[in-house]
Amino acid sequence: MRARVNLPRTVRAGEVVTVKTLVAHPMETGYGRDVRGVVIPRHIITDFTCTYAGRQVFRAAFHPAVAANPFLEFHLRATVSGPVTFHWRTDRGEETTVERTIEVT
Amino acid sequence: MTALLVLVLVAPLSGSEFLNPETRALQDDPFENPGYLWVDRGAALWSEAGCERCHALSEVAASDFPRYDATSAALIDLSGRVNRCRSLDGAPTWDHDDEPLLALTAFLLNRDRGAAIEPVSDPRAEPFREAGETFYRRRRGQLDLSCSNCHDTLAGMRLRGERISQGHTNGFPTYRLLWGTLASTHRMFRWCNEAVRSEPYPVGSPEYVNLEYFLRHRGQGLLIETPAVRR
Amino acid sequence: MTTRRRLLAAAAGAAGAAVAPGVIGAARPRVVVVGGGFGGATCARYLNAYDPDVRVTLIDPAARYVTCPMSNRVVAGQLPPEAITFPLDHVGSDHVTALAVAVDAEKRLVVTAEGIVPYDRAVLAPGIELVHDAIDGAPGGFLHAWRGGAQAVALRNAIRDMRPGGVFAIAAPDNPYRCPPGPYERASLVAEYLREHNPRAKVLILDAKDAFTKQPLFEEAWRIRYPGMIEWLPRRESGTVIAVRDGVFITDFDEHAIDVGNLVPPQRAADIARDFDEGRGWCSVDPMTFESRVAPGVHIVGDAIEATPMPKSAFAANNQAKACAAAVVALLRDRPPPAPFMMNTCYSLAGSDYGFSISGVYDVEQGAIRGRAAGQSPVGAPPGVRAREALYAADWYHAITRDAFGVGDPERGRQVVVARERGDCAICHELPGLDETSHGNVGPSLTDVGARLDARTIRQRIVDPRRDNPESVMPAYGRSTGLHRVAQGFRDRSVLGRTDIDDATAYLMGLKGSG
Numbered sequence: 001m002r003a004r005v006n007l008p009r010t011v012r013a014g015e016v017v018t019v020k021t022l023v024a025h026p027m028e029t030g031y032g033r034d035v036r037g038v039v040i041p042r043h044i045i046t047d048f049t050c051t052y053a054g055r056q057v058f059r060a061a062f063h064p065a066v067a068a069n070p071f072l073e074f075h076l077r078a079t080v081s082g083p084v085t086f087h088w089r090t091d092r093g094e095e096t097t098v099e100r101t102i103e104v105t
Numbered sequence: 106m107t108a109l110l111v112l113v114l115v116a117p118l119s120g121s122e123f124l125n126p127e128t129r130a131l132q133d134d135p136f137e138n139p140g141y142l143w144v145d146r147g148a149a150l151w152s153e154a155g156c157e158r159c160h161a162l163s164e165v166a167a168s169d170f171p172r173y174d175a176t177s178a179a180l181i182d183l184s185g186r187v188n189r190c191r192s193l194d195g196a197p198t199w200d201h202d203d204e205p206l207l208a209l210t211a212f213l214l215n216r217d218r219g220a221a222i223e224p225v226s227d228p229r230a231e232p233f234r235e236a237g238e239t240f241y242r243r244r245r246g247q248l249d250l251s252c253s254n255c256h257d258t259l260a261g262m263r264l265r266g267e268r269i270s271q272g273h274t275n276g277f278p279t280y281r282l283l284w285g286t287l288a289s290t291h292r293m294f295r296w297c298n299e300a301v302r303s304e305p306y307p308v309g310s311p312e313y314v315n316l317e318y319f320l321r322h323r324g325q326g327l328l329i330e331t332p333a334v335r336r
Numbered sequence: 337m338t339t340r341r342r343l344l345a346a347a348a349g350a351a352g353a354a355v356a357p358g359v360i361g362a363a364r365p366r367v368v369v370v371g372g373g374f375g376g377a378t379c380a381r382y383l384n385a386y387d388p389d390v391r392v393t394l395i396d397p398a399a400r401y402v403t404c405p406m407s408n409r410v411v412a413g414q415l416p417p418e419a420i421t422f423p424l425d426h427v428g429s430d431h432v433t434a435l436a437v438a439v440d441a442e443k444r445l446v447v448t449a450e451g452i453v454p455y456d457r458a459v460l461a462p463g464i465e466l467v468h469d470a471i472d473g474a475p476g477g478f479l480h481a482w483r484g485g486a487q488a489v490a491l492r493n494a495i496r497d498m499r500p501g502g503v504f505a506i507a508a509p510d511n512p513y514r515c516p517p518g519p520y521e522r523a524s525l526v527a528e529y530l531r532e533h534n535p536r537a538k539v540l541i542l543d544a545k546d547a548f549t550k551q552p553l554f555e556e557a558w559r560i561r562y563p564g565m566i567e568w569l570p571r572r573e574s575g576t577v578i579a580v581r582d583g584v585f586i587t588d589f590d591e592h593a594i595d596v597g598n599l600v601p602p603q604r605a606a607d608i609a610r611d612f613d614e615g616r617g618w619c620s621v622d623p624m625t626f627e628s629r630v631a632p633g634v635h636i637v638g639d640a641i642e643a644t645p646m647p648k649s650a651f652a653a654n655n656q657a658k659a660c661a662a663a664v665v666a667l668l669r670d671r672p673p674p675a676p677f678m679m680n681t682c683y684s685l686a687g688s689d690y691g692f693s694i695s696g697v698y699d700v701e702q703g704a705i706r707g708r709a710a711g712q713s714p715v716g717a718p719p720g721v722r723a724r725e726a727l728y729a730a731d732w733y734h735a736i737t738r739d740a741f742g743v744g745d746p747e748r749g750r751q752v753v754v755a756r757e758r759g760d761c762a763i764c765h766e767l768p769g770l771d772e773t774s775h776g777n778v779g780p781s782l783t784d785v786g787a788r789l790d791a792r793t794i795r796q797r798i799v800d801p802r803r804d805n806p807e808s809v810m811p812a813y814g815r816s817t818g819l820h821r822v823a824q825g826f827r828d829r830s831v832l833g834r835t836d837i838d839d840a841t842a843y844l845m846g847l848k849g850s851g
Binding site: 243244245246247248249250254255258259262263264265266269298299302303304305 | 764774775819
Binding site: 002004005006020022024068069071 | 546571572573574575588589
């Protein structure tokens with residue numbers, strides 16, 4: 001799973017920043033069929049978490065109705081400098097992690 | 106054009122007034138006019154068909170047709186009258202444009218050549234005259250033209266190279282150069298109807314007999330020219 | 337919104353300021369068509385064709401329409417703008433040259449900048465509005481070139497003047513939007529131009545979608561024709577364009593330096609239809625009649641409506657307009673509207689000699705448009721197939737612009753006018769080159785008719801001369817109703833077909849007299 005995140009590298013203390021994430025995934029519902037009519041097995045991302053300086057700040061549970069290549073946008077308040085970790089996991093146990101550092105000035 | 110319209114209202118003009126000089130000369134010369142072939146044939150038929158047994162030629166008033174017929178309580182035209190005799194004789198009837206009937210009617214009407222059309226006034230025929238006039242004025246066909254549109258409003262003007270006549274019947278049966286034969290009024294009606302892409306009526310139909318009757322009123326005073334020659 | 341309400345109030349005060357020409361007859365219901373594009377022009381023409389007694393008024397601020405189909409060929413320098421520009425006076429309706437600003441569905445009035453126009457039924461074909469506020473800094477000087485007109489030429493010039501090796505970027509919107517394959521056709525044709533004139537240049541598509549129509553066909557064409565020239569960045573790669581600055585397109589995740597930018601923003605129904613979109617951006621209609629679900633008597637066709645699965649295309653608008661015209665005519669006469677049967681074909685050009693297409697057939701079931709059949713050009717087809725489809729695209733364009741705008745072919749028109757079995761106009765009228773024995777004089781001479789009358793008048797006189805002059809003797813060449821005892825074989829059809837009348841009008845417009 002290729003994933004992208006967008007958040008500022010440096011922010012002022014207490015500032016609310018916008019976080020955007022994007023992950024490439026087909027999000028197969030398990031109801032679709034291929035060109036020969038064979039059911040395509042379900043294959044979805046089920047879990048997304050974001051931790052900031054060791055603390056979980058955002059979590060999302062995904063279901064089959066979520067479109068392909070899920071895009072998330074949320075906000076967090078920058079309090080301390082530290083790592084921001086993004087983690088996706090699928091129903092097959094595949095995992096992707098992206099890590100960034102945020103510097104509070 | 107104004108002058109022509111006034112003429113329409115004041116005095117009807119025969120179709121021969123709209124002919125080019127060559128055609129007019131052809132009509133006026135009994136030796137050149139091909140219609141006389143039918144007239145001569147009709148004279149012979151008058152005897153051969155046995156008309157003489159019942160009718161004295163001097164008493165036949167061919168130009169009074171169409172007229173009211175008490176038997177059918179409708180109008181009857183000259184061809185219809187001839188066919189009635191044929192039926193009574195047990196002989197097969199003729200179509201309007203069968204050669205013998207064209208010949209007989211041409212012969213009979215030719216005897217009145219030069220006389221003015223004076224339709225018999227008969228109140229019983231009035232509804233049929235009105236029906237004929239309604240037919241005459243009604244737009245019809247895909248081209249949506251009435252008889253009156255061309256033969257009243259536009260008479261004297263040119264359709265392509267040809268001047269439009271007033272559409273009178275005083276020359277019928279008439280020799281049509283286009284067809285190379287003598288033709289009845291009803292054949293001409295059919296031709297006109299088809300020209301405006303309207304479904305024609307059968308020759309001898311009540312609609313055409315009524316129209317013919319109306320046209321004789323409309324052409325009152327015109328001199329009979331049978332057999333005329335037309336384009 | 338408030339602006340339009342205020343205008344409505346002002347119009348109500350200025351009663352009698354009607355701008356529509358002519359007199360309204362009692363048996364002549366009036367239909368006002370707003371918008372002279374493919375939907376509006378087609379609808380106006382077919383309203384006239386289906387019922388010549390319906391009085392049709394077309395409202396459009398312009399005297400001519402510049403089409404979006406083939407505008408990418410203008411952008412790529414392959415066609416001059418005149419080739420995609422059509423006058424609206426051949427449509428055959430009364431044309432009010434004014435901007436329609438509001439519709440009062442209760443009073444049945446269209447409010448224009450010039451006054452009010454009353455209607456029995458209205459058809460809105462207003463097209464789209466571009467929503468720039470979704471993108472920070474937009475339009476920011478970036479062209480959209482998405483509604484025909486001058487922008488296509490301006491974009492063409494910008495591409496022509498781009499520095500060697502520069503980047504031409506297209507920001508493509510998310511669905512739904514006008515002309516789904518448009519951005520990719522544009523990228524292709526611009527690449528074809530650049531390959532010739534600026535070979536180190538690049539084309540970048542920043543897409544708000546992860547997939548697009550005919551994608552395998554476009555990608556195949558790009559591999560074959562423009563290897564390495566076109567980069568497509570779907571939403572899953574870079575997100576969508578959220579802001580523009582001078583020389584920069586900014587997506588959710590990246591900044592892209594560009595030299596020439598083409599910003600195709602998200603879209604919604606044009607302003608005049610916004611009172612009927614229930615806040616959803618697109619108008620909901622009953623597809624049996626294309627009547628608005630919220631405004632009785634107001635029909636809406638074309639790009640302004642939600643018509644899934646039909647795309648927002650010229651062909652779809654054209655077919656919806658015909659279905660709508662048939663329904664409007666039926667409703668005006670208290671007859672049940674016929675069930676629509678519609679189709680769409682979108683040709684795309686990936687090069688001037690490289691075309692492919694997608695087609696669909698649609699009907700209506702249980703109040704919804706339903707796709708009945710569909711087809712698409714095959715991937716992997718040989719070059720000859722693509723070349724032929726490019727020719728079909730040109731033919732399609734010729735046919736649909738004729739169908740919508742009615743600009744005929746004068747050479748064919750001469751045949752229609754002269755041939756005895758068709759118009760045979762010379763039986764009553766003088767025509768150039770005929771001597772006195774070959775033409776009539778019942779009607780006025782036509783040798784200078786193009787100098788005396790405009791196209792709309794010539795057309796209407798051919799279709800039904802008694803609409804202008806009840807005393808006219810001339811047959812109605814475009815009417816098949818109200819006739820008595822038509823001969824078998826001529827019933828239920830007019831003397832001349834619509835195309836014949838278009839052609840005859842074009843020929844007669846060229847007769848300017850002189851010598």
